Amino acid sequence: MTIIERLRKVSIPKAVIRPLRCLPTLVLVGLAVHLLLPQITALEHSIKVIEQMSLLAVGFALLAQVLSYVGLGYLSYAAAGIVRDRLPLLRAVLISTAASDIGLVAGGAVGNAAAVFRWSRGSGVSKEGALLAGTLPSLFNNLILALIAIAGLIHLLLVHDLSTLQATAFAVILLLLAGIIGGLAWGMKHRATLTRQVDRVRAWWAGLRRKPYDPTQTQETMTRLYTTWDALKAGGWRGPLLGAAINIGFDMLTLYLVFVAAGHAVSPGVLLTGYGLPLLLGKAGFLPGGVGIVEATMAALYDGLGVPDPVTVVVILAYRAISFWLPTLVGFPLIPYLQHITKTGRLSMEENNVSTG
Numbered sequence: 111m112t113i114i115e116r117l118r119k120v121s122i123p124k125a126v127i128r129p130l131r132c133l134p135t136l137v138l139v140g141l142a143v144h145l146l147l148p149q150i151t152a153l154e155h156s157i158k159v160i161e162q163m164s165l166l167a168v169g170f171a172l173l174a175q176v177l178s179y180v181g182l183g184y185l186s187y188a189a190a191g192i193v194r195d196r197l198p199l200l201r202a203v204l205i206s207t208a209a210s211d212i213g214l215v216a217g218g219a220v221g222n223a224a225a226v227f228r229w230s231r232g233s234g235v236s237k238e239g240a241l242l243a244g245t246l247p248s249l250f251n252n253l254i255l256a257l258i259a260i261a262g263l264i265h266l267l268l269v270h271d272l273s274t275l276q277a278t279a280f281a282v283i284l285l286l287l288a289g290i291i292g293g294l295a296w297g298m299k300h301r302a303t304l305t306r307q308v309d310r311v312r313a314w315w316a317g318l319r320r321k322p323y324d325p326t327q328t329q330e331t332m333t334r335l336y337t338t339w340d341a342l343k344a345g346g347w348r349g350p351l352l353g354a355a356i357n358i359g360f361d362m363l364t365l366y367l368v369f370v371a372a373g374h375a376v377s378p379g380v381l382l383t384g385y386g387l388p389l390l391l392g393k394a395g396f397l398p399g400g401v402g403i404v405e406a407t408m409a410a411l412y413d414g415l416g417v418p419d420p421v422t423v424v425v426i427l428a429y430r431a432i433s434f435w436l437p438t439l440v441g442f443p444l445i446p447y448l449q450h451i452t453k454t455g456r457l458s459m460e461e462n463n464v465s466t467g
Contacts, residue, residue, distance in 0.1 A: 159372050159424045167371035168428070174363040175432050181356025182206040182247060186226060188349025189246040192341050195239030197230055204444050205229045206247065211441035214398040219248050232452025242338060250354035252393070256287050258358070258386030263287075265379045287390075298339050305332045361433055368429045374421045384411040399434050 183203030190197040197205075205226055213222030223244035230240035267281065297304035309328045316323035342350075362385055369376050388407035392400015405426050412422045 159420045162373060163424070163428075164371045164373070167367050171364045171367035171371065171428075171432055172436075174360045174367060175437070178357050178360035178364065178433070179203055179207055179437060181353050181358075181360060182251075183353075185247045185250060185350050185353030185357060186230070186243040188353050189242040190230060190235050190239035191349060192242055192346035193236060193238045195235045197233055197235050197239070197243060201233050202243070205233075205448060207437055207441045208444035208448055209244075209441075211438055211445065214438065219393075223248065229448045229452050232448075241334065242341070245334075245338065246350050247354070247357075250350050251357060252390075253291070254354050254358045255386050255390050256291060258362075258382055259390050260287050260386075262379075262383035262386050265383050269379065298336075301332070301336055305329070308332060364433055365425070365429045368425050368432070369421075371428070372421050372425050374417065374425075376415075376417065380412070380415045380417070383415060384408050387411070399438070401434075405430060 180199075180203055183199060183206045186206055187197050187199050187202040190202075209222045209225035209229070212225040213219060215221075226244035226247075227240045230243045231237065235243065263281075305328070308331075309325055312328055313323045313325070362381065365385060366376070366381055369381075385408075388404045388411065389400065391407050392404035408426050409422050412426075413419060417425075
């Protein structure tokens with residue numbers, strides 16, 4: 111009996127599995143509450159910070175966030191262009207904005223990618239181009255966030271006086287991020303081994319959930335991953351990387367301008383340290399947009415870097431309002447519009463196929 115067959119027969123009661131599924135989220139939520147509660151006492155002083163904020167700087171922060179979403183749309187536009195498909199830039203921006211809302215309410219990154227795929231197909235993009243447009247934005251954005259998080263952690267380790275516990279925790283996170291990036295690079299050179307390992311993990315996970323496992327799905331997924339990698343290696347990475355850099359760069363600029371508006375400009379090192387890691391942890395928490403986790407982690411990091419508590423509270427809440435809540439409100443009305451034009455586009459393609467036939 112093979113290892114995979116043994117794993118499939120492993121039986122764990124659902125009463126045990128369900129809490130285990132929720133455990134990472136519960137831990138992160140508990141951490142978020144623990145870190146946020148001390149900030150409540152700073153609310154009274156934060157009101158004074160709000161009254162003195164520069165509206166001009168807030169306006170520039172809003173503009174920077176608009177340009178950040180243009181970068182996200184350009185990422186999908188460039189990804190589709192790898193296979194010589196054309197997804198209009200404005201349409202790509204609208205799709206990216208609305209798909210982010212789909213990801214919040216249904217399936218996270220998977221739901222986001224599925225929405226981009228559907229709406230890109232409705233805009234005349236091929237299956238290959240729509241697949242790239244849906245999957246590459248998350249890949250490139252997470253890669254840049256990981257690099258920023260690593261830079262921020264190095265900054266913490268080298269520049270600031272940390273306790274032994276803090277230094278150990280940050281070093282572990284740093285090694286974990288570096289290991290993930292290194293593992294992916296190794297896997298692209300040892301594809302057969304990587305595919306076997308992924309197959310074993312997915313079979314084990316299916317066994318835990320008492321679900322049937324189809325290895326052909328793993329083969330198809332890994333084949334698409336390798337095809338995408340080959341396309342990127344051939345030079346297709348430049349456009350998506352530029353889009354991700356614009357997206358993340360202007361989002362960081364949004365946060366910096368909010369600091370400026372609050373009258374407390376920070377150094378690039380401090381900005382990096384409090385930016386990348388919280389957003390990565392927010393994605394790992396499986397909560398919509400990392401609500402609570404991002405805010406709490408940012409608060410803890412910026413407080414440790416010497417930012418006054420009242421400023422920290424105002425800056426984080428204002429940044430999240432501009433970068434998360436406002437685009438969310440804008441994105442939901444776009445969903446029925448994109449559904450309509452997708453349906454119209456499919457009808458047009460069917461009519462063309464009929465007339466051609």
